[in-house]
Amino acid sequence: MATEHPTATVPGDQTRIHNIGYRSYDGPRLGRAYARRSLYSQSLRGAYGLGRSAKSKVLPMLLFVVMCLPAGIMVAVAVATKANELPLDYTRYAIVLQAVISLYVASQAPQSVSRDLRFKTVPLYFSRPIETADYVRAKYAALASALFILTAAPLLVLYVGALLAELDFADQTEGFAQGLVSVALLSLLFAGLGLVVASVTPRRGFGIAAVIAVLTITYGAVSTLQAIADVQDSSGAVAWIGLFSPITLIDGVQSAFLGATSAFPGGAGPSNAEGVVYVLVTLGLIAGTYGLLMRRYKKVGL
Amino acid sequence: MGVTVIVTESLSKRFPRVTALDRLSVDIGPGVTGLVGANGAGKSTLIKILLGLSPATEGRAEVLGLDVATKGADIRERVGYMPEHDCLPPDVSATEFVVHMARMSGLPPTAARERTADTLRHVGLYEERYRPIGGYSTGMKQRVKLAQALVHDPQLVFLDEPTNGLDPVGRDEMLGLIRRIHTDFGISVLVTSHLLGELERTCDHVVVVDGGKLLRSSSTTDFTQTTTTLAIEVTDTDEHPDGTRAVRDALHARGVTVEDGSGLPGAGHILLLTAAGDETYDLVRDVIADLGLGLVRMEQRRHHISEVFKDNDAARKEAVGHGN
Numbered sequence: 001m002a003t004e005h006p007t008a009t010v011p012g013d014q015t016r017i018h019n020i021g022y023r024s025y026d027g028p029r030l031g032r033a034y035a036r037r038s039l040y041s042q043s044l045r046g047a048y049g050l051g052r053s054a055k056s057k058v059l060p061m062l063l064f065v066v067m068c069l070p071a072g073i074m075v076a077v078a079v080a081t082k083a084n085e086l087p088l089d090y091t092r093y094a095i096v097l098q099a100v101i102s103l104y105v106a107s108q109a110p111q112s113v114s115r116d117l118r119f120k121t122v123p124l125y126f127s128r129p130i131e132t133a134d135y136v137r138a139k140y141a142a143l144a145s146a147l148f149i150l151t152a153a154p155l156l157v158l159y160v161g162a163l164l165a166e167l168d169f170a171d172q173t174e175g176f177a178q179g180l181v182s183v184a185l186l187s188l189l190f191a192g193l194g195l196v197v198a199s200v201t202p203r204r205g206f207g208i209a210a211v212i213a214v215l216t217i218t219y220g221a222v223s224t225l226q227a228i229a230d231v232q233d234s235s236g237a238v239a240w241i242g243l244f245s246p247i248t249l250i251d252g253v254q255s256a257f258l259g260a261t262s263a264f265p266g267g268a269g270p271s272n273a274e275g276v277v278y279v280l281v282t283l284g285l286i287a288g289t290y291g292l293l294m295r296r297y298k299k300v301g302l
Numbered sequence: 303m304g305v306t307v308i309v310t311e312s313l314s315k316r317f318p319r320v321t322a323l324d325r326l327s328v329d330i331g332p333g334v335t336g337l338v339g340a341n342g343a344g345k346s347t348l349i350k351i352l353l354g355l356s357p358a359t360e361g362r363a364e365v366l367g368l369d370v371a372t373k374g375a376d377i378r379e380r381v382g383y384m385p386e387h388d389c390l391p392p393d394v395s396a397t398e399f400v401v402h403m404a405r406m407s408g409l410p411p412t413a414a415r416e417r418t419a420d421t422l423r424h425v426g427l428y429e430e431r432y433r434p435i436g437g438y439s440t441g442m443k444q445r446v447k448l449a450q451a452l453v454h455d456p457q458l459v460f461l462d463e464p465t466n467g468l469d470p471v472g473r474d475e476m477l478g479l480i481r482r483i484h485t486d487f488g489i490s491v492l493v494t495s496h497l498l499g500e501l502e503r504t505c506d507h508v509v510v511v512d513g514g515k516l517l518r519s520s521s522t523t524d525f526t527q528t529t530t531t532l533a534i535e536v537t538d539t540d541e542h543p544d545g546t547r548a549v550r551d552a553l554h555a556r557g558v559t560v561e562d563g564s565g566l567p568g569a570g571h572i573l574l575l576t577a578a579g580d581e582t583y584d585l586v587r588d589v590i591a592d593l594g595l596g597l598v599r600m601e602q603r604r605h606h607i608s609e610v611f612k613d614n615d616a617a618r619k620e621a622v623g624h625g626n
């Protein structure tokens with residue numbers, strides 16, 4: 001009866017495979033600010049699916065194309081018909097395409113922060129030289145930059161097209177600059193709101209739904225109330241109601257100070273004094289969402 | 303003794319309902335140190351304090367000569383950390399993830415990529431490193447977690463339960479790797495486990511904590527110097543269908559007491575005897591050769607270490623009983 005014993009492992013056998021000589025590292029260690037920048041660029045790339053699976057690239061890239069396509073068509077038409085102005089103001093573009101922007105925030109804010117919470121990567125980051133504030137700033141800046149790319153790219157297309165169509169250079173440059181300031185504010189505001197909502201929902205699906213809800217329900221409610229107020233001839237109320245949804249906030253700021261025509265019912269944007277309130281509320285919301293994010297991440301220890 | 307890598311003085315951490323660490327004073331030198339304790343003993347809490355991420359309630363601690371209360375960021379640049387929980391995003395590849403963590407530790411882009419390739423190879427991940435982590439086995443995930451802790455070539459790594467969830471083979475490989483982190487890479491290690499037994503082969507030094515209190519801190523040779531148990535396993539032949547029994551009888555005849563390794567894996571085929579020195583090894587070799595059997599394995603087992611733990615445990619239970 002010749003039994004075969006399972007052969008015991010020869011000592012050193014399993015380690016030999018890996019034995020390829022260890023090289024130590026004595027190059028530079030760039031510290032905390034560099035780590036924060038690395039997190040920023042990784043998150044910004046991630047917001048367009050770069051460095052992630054092919055599947056993750058589809059939606060952000062698609063939304064980017066959808067966002068730029070109308071601008072391309074407008075430019076083509078303007079050049080072909082030798083029009084003397086663009087069919088849509090620079091400041092109006094983002095307002096008209098707000099659904100695309102909302103969808104982008106709703107899909108990418110959870111992608112940026114919920115994943116880190118859900119897969120517990122956040123504590124691992126905090127075992128590196130960075131601190132809570134670095135994490136929040138990197139994530140905030142990355143999503144705001146991604147949104148700025150999304151919203152400024154079509155404006156650039158319009159601007160380049162306008163110059164090709166030989167429209168008035170000074171006019172176009174002014175409009176383009178106003179548009180850029182407006183979408184920069186919009187990017188900061190939407191990024192902050194999206195991140196706050198996403199950071200309290202580790203489940204990505206809930207995060208997406210919650211962000212969409214915050215952006216569209218407020219807009220729906222505000223524009224309905226504004227329409228009612230407009231019918232009842234209280235145009236003062238129209239302006240104040242507009243403070244309660246993110247996109248109407250941006251609309252108010254830009255029609256008061258950035259030469260935009262208001263999308264409010266009756267085209268009645270806020271007066272200059274009301275506009276100051278709009279600016280303050282917008283900046284307050286941006287600062288407030290940053291503060292909330294800081295508080296949220298203070299609690300995420302190891 | 304040599305340089306101190308970790309020192310704590312009367313370190314305590316109290317949560318509203320529990321005392322996780324209770325006036326813990328230890329002094330840990332270079333090498334591989336095991337931190338052993340049951341669930342809730344305070345192991346992970348100690349690591350968080352040592353990383354400068356959670357303030358101690360009282361007492362002080364230094365890591366690599368840096369105070370944890372004030373120099374947390376400096377400490378975190380020089381140490382690596384492998385958490386006990388999952389921390390890997392499933393939709394990126396091991397390479398992407400480890401490069402990113404290298405940069406988060408301050409390595410410039412090129413160095414981050416080079417060191418990632420090296421480190422993944424050292425922990426034994428090859429082609430699969432380009433595939434998304436979501437499809438990895440537990441053993442492979444543990445290796446990725448280990449790689450991200452080593453990628454920036456730290457002076458010290460904290461490994462929180464690295465053998466968690468691994469099968470016996472994976473466990474042995476992980477322990478082998480941990481040993482090499484010190485011997486080949488020159489990095490000191492603090493590794494936690496709730497199994498004292500598995501750290502005895504791997505560690506130079508073992509710290510045992512229980513209920514946040516220090517039970518014992520000593521080098522593994524202290525634990526085991528009193529006796530060395532020799533485990534042997536032999537083949538059977540036609541002449542000796544039960545080779546194990548034949549060896550036992552032959553050794554008995556020469557006055558050596560032999561136990562069968564009941565309770566151990568492969569019991570019935572394994573014989574345990576106390577080695578008195580080189581002559582014991584010679585004797586075993588001669589006996590087996592005379593019988594014409596093959597030696598499958600002969601290895602040292604250090605049993606004493608677990609007995610130390612058991613004794614202390616029993617003593618503590620008693621003390622608790624009296625206290626009530």
Ligand SMILES: Nc1ncnc2c1ncn2[C@@H]1O[C@H](COP(=O)(O)OP(=O)(O)OP(=O)(O)O)[C@@H](O)[C@H]1O
Pocket residue numbers: 317318320321322339340341342343344345346347348386496
């Ligand atoms: N943030 C916290 N708040 C309250 N209690 C905590 C907290 N973290 C840990 N504890 C408690 O402190 C004690 C020690 O926990 P710790 O996680 O350090 O144990 P451990 O030795 O790592 O255990 P395990 O083997 O289960 O990982 C436990 O009783 C735990 O419940």
Ligand SMILES: [Mg+2]
Pocket residue numbers: 345346347386462
């Ligand atoms: Mg633990």
